[in-house]
Amino acid sequence: MATLNVRTDSALETALSELAAEHGSRSDGVRFAVLHTYRELLLRRAQDDAERLATDADDQAEMLAIQRFMGVAE
Template identity: 70%
Template sequence: MGTLNVRTDEAMETALEKLAGEHGTRSEAVRYAVLRTYKEKLLEQAKADSERLEADPDDKAEMLAIQRFMGVAE
């Protein structure tokens, strides 16, 4: 496991303090924030992909590939 050093400002310190109160430590707060942000990005991408596929419903091969990747189709 790696280590990350981050410079903080007053706003970051306030956010870290609040999140650490909820998640136990500053490290856990940072892990939570990074993973939550990453999850949000993945969901945004999935939504964009879905909208793109809805615009072109004839692209069934790509839709099936995505479903297989997600484990909802065989």
């Protein structure tokens, strides 16, 4: 497992203290924060894609063709 060094300021120290109290250690708190942020990024990207697909007829047709190919649509 790799190690990450981060410079902190007072705001980050406060956040790390809270995360450590909630998740057991500073490392676990940082892991939680990074993975939570990454999950939010993926969800935001998926939402953006869904909105784009909902307004683009060509993309809708392509998605339907893919779903039919996969056997999840008629």
